[in-house]
Amino acid sequence: MLMPESDSPTPNPSRKREGDSEKWLLTGGTGQVGLALQRLAPAGVEIVAPGRSELDLASVPPLEALLAGVTAIINCGAYTAVDKAESEPELAYAINAVAPGVLARAAARAGIPIVHVSTDYVFAADGAGPWAEQATIAPASVYGRTKAEGEAAVQASGARYAIIRTAWVVSADGSNFIKTMLRLGAERDSLRVVSDQRGTPTHAGDLAAALVQIVQRLTADPSQTSGIWHCANAGETTWHGLATRVFASAASHGLKVPATVEAIATAEYPAPAKRPADSRLDCSKIAIDFGIRLRPWQEAVDAIVGQLAEQEMAA
Ligand SMILES: NC(=O)c1ccc[n+]([C@@H]2O[C@H](COP(=O)([O-])OP(=O)(O)OC[C@H]3O[C@@H](n4cnc5c(N)ncnc54)[C@H](OP(=O)(O)O)[C@@H]3O)[C@@H](O)[C@H]2O)c1
Known part of the structure; x- marks a missing residue:
């Protein structure tokens, strides 16, 4: 299960000076958050x-060549297929638990910070949110356990780090709950959606903007301490509440929506992986420390549905 690891003996402290340009190494650049982050690359x-x-x-291959001139690492790459992870635990472990540690130890040797994205699924299936950063974790799935181990590996690496836990990521890219609902809604007259899991949808673009701000702080301010922060759009809902908002927004753009969206219990929709019944993240620490407050989830969802409706009309 051990991964080959870069073994650079010479630390390469990289400090930002006035006028210097920065170079960030991003993993997961084809994923929802990674794509959004590349669109937001700041000047310089x-x-x-x-x-x-x-x-x-x-x-993970040796990282020396990839890290040449790099001033920060952002790890958005992950094994994110929550149900499939139950039958592929070794692969999920390698990607979610081992790789973050390899990247973070390489960051430590290079003297650069790492920003690592984690998940609400590190919390218990039956606990009560909103979860603060210091709340006890008790992941109920392979995905959640491997992500928790990834967090621990980053924390133990010796690098300066920010672990950003987010939840229910949605965007106009890739595959996610909003896109699945719109596809199924166009095909069927009625849908059944789970209404006893609470959480907060998070726009990948809003999260990416927060990540940019955090990387900039870490690279500009060597006294910025390491830590875990929670980051999600404001407010809360259920999967059923999210589906209802998606269809209201879709209808306003003239898209076909199902006539009924029935609320059902998790027990009626058995899935291989257990998920937290209450996934809500308390995001007050990131507001205090970084001034980051994401917009209400409803606005974020409307923006994504509007973007997808425009794409459909243009197609
Ligand atoms: N999606 C959510 O609802 C959610 C919720 C909470 C937290 N998060 C966390 O947020 C972060 C970003 O999630 P996301 O929604 O942007 O994920 P995503 O859209 O599923 O993208 C995952 C990314 O990881 C890459 N990846 C997977 N396996 C890889 C491998 N073996 N080698 C290299 N790259 C690999 C994928 O590359 P390919 O294109 O090559 O597959 C893709 O770029 C992750 O840390 C995730 O755990 C996500």
């Missing part, structure tokens, strides 16, 4: 996002 920052063929997180 080059974001390099090697794909699987160059940087396979299941078996």
Whole structure:
């Protein structure tokens, strides 16, 4: 289960000076958050996002060449197929638990910070949110356990780090709950959606903007301490509440929506992985420490549905 690891003996402290340009190494550049982050690259920052063929997180290659001139690492890559992870625990472990540690130890040797994205699924299936950062974790799934181990590996690495836990990521890219609902809603007259899991949808673009701000703080201010922060859009809902909002928004754009969206219990929709019944994240720490307050989830969802409706009309 051990991964090959870069073994650079010479630390390469990289400090930002006035006028210097920055170079960020991004994993998961083809994912929802990674794509959004590349669109938000600030002036003077080059974001390099090697794909699987160059940087396979299941078996991380030596990192010296990839880290040349890099001033920060952002780890958005992950094994995110929550149900499939139950039958592929070793692969999920390699990508979610081992790779973050390899990347973070390489960051420590290079003297650069790492920003690592984690999940609400580190919390218990039956606990009560909103969860603060210091709340006890008790993941109920392979995905949640491997992500929790990834957090621990980053914390133990010796690098300066920010672990950002987010939840229910949605966007106009990739596959996610909003896109699934719109596809099914166009095909069927009625849908059944789970209404006893609470949480907060998070726009990948809003999260990416927060990540940019955090990386900039870490690179500009060497006294910025490491830690875990929660980051999600404001407010809360259920999967059923989210589906209802998606269809209200879709209808306002003239898209076909189902006539009924029935609320059902998790027990009526058995899935391989257990999920927290209450996934709500308390995001007050990131507001206090970084001034980051994401907009209400409803606005974020409307923006994504509007974008998808425009794409459909243009197609
Ligand atoms: N999605 C959610 O609802 C959610 C909720 C909470 C937290 N998070 C966390 O947020 C972060 C970003 O999630 P996301 O929604 O942007 O994920 P995503 O859209 O599923 O993208 C995952 C990314 O990881 C890459 N990846 C997977 N296996 C890889 C491997 N072996 N080698 C290299 N790259 C690999 C994928 O590359 P390919 O394109 O090559 O597959 C893709 O770029 C992750 O840390 C995730 O755990 C997500």
